[in-house]
Amino acid sequence: MGHFYVTTPIYYVNDLPHIGHIFSTVVADTVARYRRLAGDEVFFLTGTDEHGQNIERAAAQQGVRPIELADRVVSRYHDLWRRFGMSHDGFIRTTEPRHRRGVEELIRRIEDAGDLYVAPHEGWYCASCETFFTEKELAMPGHRCPTHDRPAEWKSEQNLFFRLSRYEKPLLEWIDSHPGFIRPETRRNEVRAFVAQGLRDLSVSRAGLGWGIPFPGHPGQTVYVWLDALANYLSALGFGAPGEDGPYRTFWEGDGERLHLIGKDIIRHHCVYWPAFLLSAGLPLPTSIWAHGWWLRDQKKMSKSVGNVVRPDDLIERFGPDVLRYFLLREMVFGQDASFSDEGFVDRYNSDLANDLGNTASRVATLARQAFGGATPPEPCDDNPVRTVALAVIAEYREAMAELAFQDALRALWRLLAEANQYLVAREPWKLIRSEGPSPRLSRILWNGLEAVRLVATGLLPVMPETAARVLAAVGSPVPASLDALAWGGTPNGVPLPEPQPLFPRIDKEKFMAEIAAPAPAASPAPPAAAPVPAAPVPAAVAPTAAAPAAARIDIQRFMEVELRMGRVLTCEAVPKSSKLLRFSVDIGEAAPRQILAGIAREYRPEELVGAEVVVVANLEPAKLMGLESQGMLLAATDPEGRPILLRPHKPGAVPGSRVR
DSSP, X not given: OOEEEEEOXXXXXXXXXXXXXXXXXXXXXXXXXXHHHTTOEEEEEEEEEOOSHHHHHHHHHHTSOHHHHHHHHHHHHHHHHHHHTOOOSEEEETTSHHHHHHHHHHHHHHHHTTOEEEEEEEEEEETTTTEEEOGGGSBTTTTBOTTTOOBOEEEEEEEEEEOGGGGHHHHHHHHHHOTTSEESHHHHHHHHHHHHTOOOOEEOEXXXXXXXXXXXXXXXXXXXXXXXXXXXXXXXXXXXXXXXXXHHHXXXXXXXXXXXXXXXGGHHIIIIIHHXXXXXXXXXXXXXXXXXXXXXXXXXXXXTTTTOOOOSHHHHHHHOHHHHHHHHHHHSOTTSOEEOOHHHHHHHIIIIIIIIIIHHHHHHHHHHHHHTTTBOXXXXXXXXXXXXXXXXXXXXXXXXXXXXXXXHHHHHHHHHHHHHHHHHHHHOHHHHHHHTOSOHHHHHHHHHHHHHHHHHHHHHXXXXXXXXXXXXXXXXXXXXXXXXXXXXXXXXXXXXXXXXXXXXOOBOHHHHHHHHHSOOOSSSOOOOSBOOOOSSOOOOOOOOSSOOOOOOXXXXXXXXXXXXXXXXXXXXXXXXXXXXXXXXXXXXXXSXXXXXXXXXXXXXXXXXXXXOEEEEETTSOOEEETTEEEOSEEOEEEOTTSOEEEOOOSSSOOOTTOBOO
16 A cells, blocks of 8 residues: 555635636545545645735735635635535645644755845736746736736845755756656646756745745745745645654655646746755655646636636536536546536536436446346356457556546546447347346346446546446445456346436536526526436437417317327437438337337437437327338427427336326
8 A cells, every 4th residue: 555645736715716726626636536446545635825915915805804815715615625525634724823833844944954045136026926027937018927917016125035046956857867757748848948047046035915924033024925835735744743743754754656736827836946945955855746737718717817717606506516527527638728618518418428328327227127127137247348348448547547647537438338338239138128038148238238337437436426426326336445346247246226317417508508698697596407307318209390279179088099108219320311310219018119210310319319218109100201111209399499309207217118198
């Protein structure tokens, strides 16, 4: 068992959290959960940065003391992390006494090394990122900060300086001898180039700033916010406490891994200043510093100052935190920028979660329940194409997770889902249920499908912890305690399968987009856009092209002449040379499935519809469409634009062939 320390940046408390803050913390939580499953002892740290001019100004604008603003925003972080189920082991606030002790101890060691001196300080200063810039680094005209696009201000004062220039050569040697120290490679090259062009000594105090840690031994000086903030990675573990026992000895001075996760805008502070402080103090350096990209909106970084942040509350309220976790990790190539799009969010949800994962889990579990008395199949299988793909996928998944390539890891898991779907379609177990009953062959086929879903859900535990547990329960498997469960063969035989429940109700995209575009209501928030649907995605049906005039009334006898039966879609495919028609094979409880054609291809994809429950007009005269016989009709209504909306049961599980009355 190894020791693994993972940290997020500590977040400014001058505003409420948004998607950018959530992303860093979700990544850290995912890594922490994965490493715990791998058997490591993990310490996962997050927290808040509460000192500095930014906080002082924000509090003054709101007419409160800085600590009051900090307390209010910190409580919001705690609430949000609880909703996300973040598994952090520590939360550090830079206003805590333990943090001040750690900062003072770090400064004492730096001063003992002879790396502090007092001198006049002049330069261009950005208050938003609390950083001095050279003339060359600022955008002209206007001396604008390259990160915040705001004018920097000229500052001149007497400060304490850290001899950063002394560590130019040691830093270059460290970067060159530790290739994984700064990730990704583009950021490593960026930092190396910055150091190689020459380092100037760094001002590490500010004069006249009331909100911060007083600089030890220098009245009137406050510790520079970045020297203050960076020390959190030590102070949260107990650095500076008497004896420095406990987590500090284990997770910082031990031989384990120390991973900092940061945004690319603070790479200089973490990859130049921080290791130089540590070298000066004679302390170990982080093992790796991973700089991820920005979440963009309208091609700009999300930030309060730009006014383009995405607040998480509505998304979490509608879809739950796990869906947002999945989207963030699936959509961004870790290390690069990514754009947040409401439309992209809906598309990813419907395609990956509702269609692929939700459909597959529901279909195979439903078929197994039907065939084997509500339980998992009695006979496993170790020789099949699904297993071959699974072995390759799990190896790829584990390699990707070790490299923080979350997008690649998730893409690999979805390849296994696709293989399982193709395997089931090719072997048509719904036909074998009728022709063979609970045969050994049927047992092996359905067991393989359940096993594929189990492996995918196990791989999703670090990413979507609550949802993955629900999927595992749906296919009759317990939540595992380690990554050993990624081995083929874990689906138990003959255990009860629960009644299928909707995992990912499909989002009505047009309704959702209309809702978020509409002005916010004065009182309660808008209702969820996703209408309740059964666990298996549902096919649409033939719909009339226009509203019919009121029909003459009929008595119950005439109504009963129309034979409406429940059906389950076994297969669905597009009709060649037709842009409208889909061809269905539907089980309505007869010896052979019905072939039914429906003109809905423009609104539904065939793969969405397999496993869906539908209402069939069973005693309709057959009709020829595009040379194919349609042996019934699927019932549907229409929306105001005339698009089909499937009529479906409120609760899944109806027996194929049962009458609708």
